[in-house]
Ligand code: HEC
Ligand code: HEC
Ligand code: HEC
């Protein structure tokens with residue numbers, strides 16, 4: 001009997017060289033393994049090599065905190081097997097990234113940057129995800145902006161503009177500021193005079209304004225802000241006597257925020273008001289009549305007539321014109337004798353000259369629209385005059401952000417050096433680019449401290465034409481609001 005008979009047919013017995021042969025299945029497994037590795041490496045390599053704008057075709061980690069609710073539900077943002085960024089090199093093979101934009105817009109709209117601009121960039125091209133919970137979605141690299149702004153002509157986005165090439169925030173890479181070329185304000189003012197002690201300029205600078213001359217009701221406020229407190233001390237104003245940062249109270253709670261300029265607390269200065277900043281030294285009294293402020297000349301004309309009439313006819317019923325039979329309420333002037341009427345008209349005319357011609361009252365601060373003032377008064381048509389709207393801007397830079405609070409440690413004069421010597425209100429006192437680049441520039445030495453200088457530090461992107469609109473603006477709302485359960489999906 002053969003010693004090696006194991007009781008099985010020869011065909012089912014394992015071959016003797018079983019340990020030397022390689023299983024084809026195993027061989028393919030291994031090959032596929034290498035292939036997968038190669039494909040991954042090729043994908044990553046192509047990603048690194050071909051992707052512009054620093055996008056990278058692999059998920060690197062958690063999404064930002066605002067989106068963490070949906071982190072495990074990839075379809076919230078992604079369309080399966082479709083890239084999400086316009087810069088993706090894989091878009092020609094895998095599908096149109098624009099589909100993903102609709103996913104984003106189902107929760108919040110990203111209004112276009114500019115009217116007429118083609119919506120050629122998907123949301124995911126700029127708002128990069130998977131960079132960790134705390135990574136900013138809105139602090140973008142300059143290349144996101146300069147991809148167009150490096151050459152707006154070449155990119156055929158505009159035909160004519162003076163700033164077609166913006167490469168970085170520096171003296172040679174960024175334009176000077178357009179919004180501050182001229183001062184649109186129409187309120188006369190002299191900074192130099194008001195910052196001088198006692199408002200006295202030069203030797204014969206006029207009478208000295210002392211604390212004692214300011215009415216009691218206002219005096220304490222001015223006394224508190226200066227070193228010399230005696231009543232005969234000259235008044236010394238500071239910038240803060242007139243300019244205070246806006247605490248950001250946006251008025252009545254039911255007022256639609258989106259209609260207002262975006263004015264984060266502390267960013268801009270409160271508007272000048274006559275009552276708070278001027279009245280103490282420029283009261284509006286004339287011939288012992290307190291003239292109300294902010295009335296137009298037409299209203300003031302009637303007011304002055306009434307005031308003078310009341311004063312002249314007081315206790316003098318005999319002066320009423322006998323020919324007028326029936327006194328009508330409010331028609332007192334019609335009932336007066338012609339002599340008295342003339343006297344009143346004379347007084348009104350004299351008063352109006354004082355108000356609108358002498359540089360003592362309204363005309364000290366205001367311009368007028370319409371007829372020449374002197375002529376209007378001569379022809380007795382002062383009511384036709386209109387005070388030109390002061391129009392003092394609160395927000396100067398229409399196309400960029402600014403925030404005084406972030407710069408509160410810097411002296412006013414470092415940015416508004418011209419204020420101290422400005423004599424006419426038409427001077428523009430807002431700093432231009434060259435002041436900003438002293439700090440907003442790369443660190444080179446101790447002289448340039450290196451405050452951030454990326455585009456998104458100073459600019460909005462969405463709704464650029466209406467940069468002042470806040471995030472509550474209607475244009476930022478999603479296509480439709482959803483129920484809670486739906487939203488959390
Ligand atoms: C809040 C939205 C959001 C969610 C949720 C989300 N992603 Fe992303 N994902 C993005 C954005 C935006 C990018 C583009 C990132 C870039 O370009 O740097 C991206 C990029 C990627 C990429 C790189 C490929 C490409 O198209 O650029 C992969 C892979 C990826 N995500 C996988 C996932 C997976 C898997 C999930 C679910 C577990 C997920 N993502 C959930 C927003 C999201
Ligand atoms: C399921 C709803 C949902 C989807 C889809 C969604 N987001 Fe958001 N996103 C939110 C919420 C909620 C917030 C936080 C509130 C806010 O600022 O609007 C937010 C905030 C943001 C912010 C502001 C972050 C900040 O720091 O101020 C950006 C930018 C943003 N999302 C971009 C995107 C992009 C790009 C996509 C598409 C890839 C997207 N979101 C998809 C819900 C969503
Ligand atoms: C060219 C780059 C770019 C593209 C493309 C882009 N954004 Fe933005 N986005 C920004 C910048 C910069 C900010 C921050 C400044 C601002 O608010 O305008 C921002 C802010 C946001 C915010 C937060 C501010 C807010 O309104 O609450 C949301 C949400 C947002 N984008 C959504 C979107 C959506 C949705 C899309 C696609 C339709 C999109 N973005 C496309 C650059 C971009």
Ligand code: HEC
Pocket residue numbers: 113114117121140144145146147148149157158160161398399400455456459460461464465466467
């Ligand atoms: C898709 C191309 C494109 C991208 C990306 C782009 N812009 Fe613009 N931008 C334009 C066009 C077009 C105009 C309008 C030019 C004109 O009408 O003269 C413009 C105008 C502007 C203006 C001036 C007027 C205004 O409305 O504010 C500023 C500032 C600006 N862009 C900043 C930015 C910043 C910051 C970014 C990056 C977050 C950016 N842009 C990204 C195309 C682009």
Ligand code: HEC
Pocket residue numbers: 183185187188189190191194195237238239240241242243272277392412413416419420424425426427428429430
């Ligand atoms: C007595 C009140 C008063 C004081 C004090 C005062 N200002 Fe003004 N300021 C005004 C008025 C009124 C305007 C608006 C009229 C105008 O454009 O000059 C104005 C306008 C400005 C503007 C707007 C830009 C411009 O070109 O018109 C700046 C900037 C400014 N002041 C800075 C200063 C600084 C800095 C100081 C302190 C050195 C100062 N002001 C002190 C009343 C004052």
Ligand code: HEC
Pocket residue numbers: 187188189190193194198199206208209235237242272274277278279280281282364365
């Ligand atoms: C602390 C007192 C004081 C305050 C506050 C004050 N002024 Fe005056 N202002 C004066 C004095 C004093 C003069 C010089 C005498 C005069 O012309 O009335 C003057 C002069 C002027 C002149 C003529 C200047 C010239 O040199 O041609 C204008 C215009 C003027 N003020 C506007 C304003 C406005 C607008 C405000 C409020 C924003 C204001 N002033 C607040 C005291 C003040």
Ligand code: HEC
Pocket residue numbers: 187272273274275278279282284291292293294295296297300355360361362363364365366387388389390
């Ligand atoms: C010392 C300077 C000063 C004098 C004098 C002065 N105003 Fe004004 N006036 C202002 C300032 C500052 C404003 C803007 C802020 C405000 O409304 O308080 C203003 C605003 C106005 C407005 C509102 C215009 C608008 O469109 O908002 C009218 C109308 C007006 N003044 C009329 C007058 C008349 C009429 C007189 C004379 C009786 C007069 N003012 C005297 C400083 C002055």
Ligand code: HEC
Pocket residue numbers: 239240243267268269270393394395396397398401402404407410411412413414415416430431
């Ligand atoms: C870092 C530079 C810088 C400093 C420091 C600075 N400002 Fe300004 N200021 C600006 C710029 C830029 C604007 C234009 C902002 C706008 O309206 O868009 C401005 C605007 C103003 C305006 C016009 C109204 C407004 O809010 O736009 C006044 C008034 C003013 N500044 C007063 C002051 C006073 C007072 C100080 C000191 C407490 C001061 N500034 C400090 C840069 C500066």
Ligand code: HEC
Pocket residue numbers: 401402403406407410415431432433435436437438439440450451452457458
């Ligand atoms: C004395 C140095 C200095 C000057 C001059 C200066 N900045 Fe700044 N700025 C800073 C610092 C510091 C910060 C806060 C830190 C940061 O954001 O890097 C800042 C922040 C800002 C911010 C972000 C504010 C916020 O809270 O969102 C804007 C916008 C800005 N600066 C605009 C300007 C403009 C426009 C000018 C020129 C008119 C200017 N800065 C001049 C130092 C300066």
Ligand code: HEC
Pocket residue numbers: 142145146149163166167168169174175176177178179180396397398399400401436440452453454455456457458459
């Ligand atoms: C330190 C703040 C700051 C930084 C950083 C900055 N800008 Fe500006 N930029 C401004 C201001 C302020 C204006 C003038 C806005 C105005 O006049 O209303 C302006 C104007 C512009 C304009 C022209 C607007 C016009 O109509 O004249 C463009 C375009 C622009 N910036 C693009 C950029 C780009 C792109 C970057 C990044 C490479 C950038 N800015 C960086 C502050 C800044």
